[in-house]
Amino acid sequence: MIPFNKPYLTGKETQYIEEAVKSGKISGNGMFTQKCQAFFEQKYGFKKALLTTSCTDALEMCAILANIQPGDEVIIPSFTFVSTALAFVRQGAKIVFADSSPNHPNIDVSKLEALITPKTKAIVPVHYAGVACDMDEIMRLSEKYNLIIIEDAAQAIDSYYKGKALGSIGHMGAFSFHETKNIIAGEGGMLTINDAKFIPRAEIIWEKGTNRAAFFRGEIDKYTWVDTGSSFLPSEVIAAFLWAQIEKLEDIQKKRLQMWNCYYENLKDWAKNNEIELPEIPDFASNNSHMFYLVCPSEVHRSRLIRYLKDNNILAIFHYQSLHSSPYYSNKYDGSLLPNADSFSEKLVRLPMFYELDVEKVISAILLFHDKVADSL
Numbered sequence: 001m002i003p004f005n006k007p008y009l010t011g012k013e014t015q016y017i018e019e020a021v022k023s024g025k026i027s028g029n030g031m032f033t034q035k036c037q038a039f040f041e042q043k044y045g046f047k048k049a050l051l052t053t054s055c056t057d058a059l060e061m062c063a064i065l066a067n068i069q070p071g072d073e074v075i076i077p078s079f080t081f082v083s084t085a086l087a088f089v090r091q092g093a094k095i096v097f098a099d100s101s102p103n104h105p106n107i108d109v110s111k112l113e114a115l116i117t118p119k120t121k122a123i124v125p126v127h128y129a130g131v132a133c134d135m136d137e138i139m140r141l142s143e144k145y146n147l148i149i150i151e152d153a154a155q156a157i158d159s160y161y162k163g164k165a166l167g168s169i170g171h172m173g174a175f176s177f178h179e180t181k182n183i184i185a186g187e188g189g190m191l192t193i194n195d196a197k198f199i200p201r202a203e204i205i206w207e208k209g210t211n212r213a214a215f216f217r218g219e220i221d222k223y224t225w226v227d228t229g230s231s232f233l234p235s236e237v238i239a240a241f242l243w244a245q246i247e248k249l250e251d252i253q254k255k256r257l258q259m260w261n262c263y264y265e266n267l268k269d270w271a272k273n274n275e276i277e278l279p280e281i282p283d284f285a286s287n288n289s290h291m292f293y294l295v296c297p298s299e300v301h302r303s304r305l306i307r308y309l310k311d312n313n314i315l316a317i318f319h320y321q322s323l324h325s326s327p328y329y330s331n332k333y334d335g336s337l338l339p340n341a342d343s344f345s346e347k348l349v350r351l352p353m354f355y356e357l358d359v360e361k362v363i364s365a366i367l368l369f370h371d372k373v374a375d376s377l
């Protein structure tokens with residue numbers, strides 16, 4: 001069976017974990033954490049990077065930092081993972097769901113301004129599949145209406161908008177190192193801060209509401225409880241694992257791009273002949289090859305394709321149920337219909353994508369799909 005995802009190990013993970021354990025400093029914010037953070041700050045131009053235990057946690061930190069209060073409105077796409085909404089729901093925000101573009105799962109920026117009210121506090125663009133949202137337009141709205149922009153860059157490591165790293169453009173950003181992402185730590189994430197005024201408070205929230213980070217730098221002579229917060233920082237064991245991945249980042253990205261291009265080149269004629277759409281990368285965006293997906297002409301068609309692949313020992317999956325129609329939120333939702341989000345919900349399918357994948361095998365199976373099942377469609 002070809003799985004949908006297989007976590008890739010670079011080979012150095014256990015060695016670095018052993019080093020972390022033997023160093024005697026296993027809790028958070030040690031040598032490996034600082035190495036990882038410094039790497040990301042330098043390579044991608046974040047003003048501050050803080051490792052977290054997940055992207056979900058990084059988003060929760062963003063919601064606290066943005067000072068989201070009950071009744072505040074936060075605009076997020078409906079076609080996204082639960083965590084994007086959850087962080088703000090926990091602060092009591094009203095979620096205003098935005099539709100996707102007709103031709104891309106990313107938020108439709110042309111319809112964004114109409115969703116802004118005097119209660120709007122923040123917009124959370126999600127860079128779906130690691131492909132940038134139109135950040136110039138989003139930052140224009142941010143300035144015009146004084147809104148905080150939080151990039152959900154969970155899938156967007158090593159990806160760019162007009163040459164600027166994703167996660168470095170909004171006031172803050174959140175990344176994931178979950179085992180399904182490009183570089184991994186099992187469970188793990190990162191908060192990035194680009195507006196320096198949020199940095200001191202971010203460090204405090206990260207360390208259980210204490211000023212311990214400043215204490216360890218010798219800036220104050222005792223540490224104490226100064227604010228709200230939680231235990232958002234991962235242990236050195238996680239950071240050591242992540243460092244092994246960072247060392248191979250370039251190699252991983254090169255390999256993923258080769259596979260992505262292989263999918264694209266080999267499937268484009270087949271897709272055209274069968275009314276299937278392949279991913280679009282706008283001119284302003286780079287491709288970090290996080291994901292390769294297809295958009296089928298109908299839900300029935302998608303189910304057929306997934307079943308056909310399964311019969312051929314290939315696991316393809318779909319996601320997300322639009323959040324505005326989820327069991328948790330649908331009875332609270334009073335906004336308009338979001339046809340594009342619903343359409344991607346029904347028609348999008350993700351193909352296997354991981355470092356050790358035999359992509360040719362998946363391609364040859366897919367190319368025979370219509371021959372084999374056209375009659376039953």
Ligand SMILES: *Cc1c(COP(=O)(O)O)cnc(C)c1O
Nearest residue numbers: 054055056081083154176178189
């Ligand atoms: C993976 C993902 C998350 C959650 O990341 P975790 O590290 O598992 O918390 C959030 N948003 C998006 C868009 C994701 O793809």
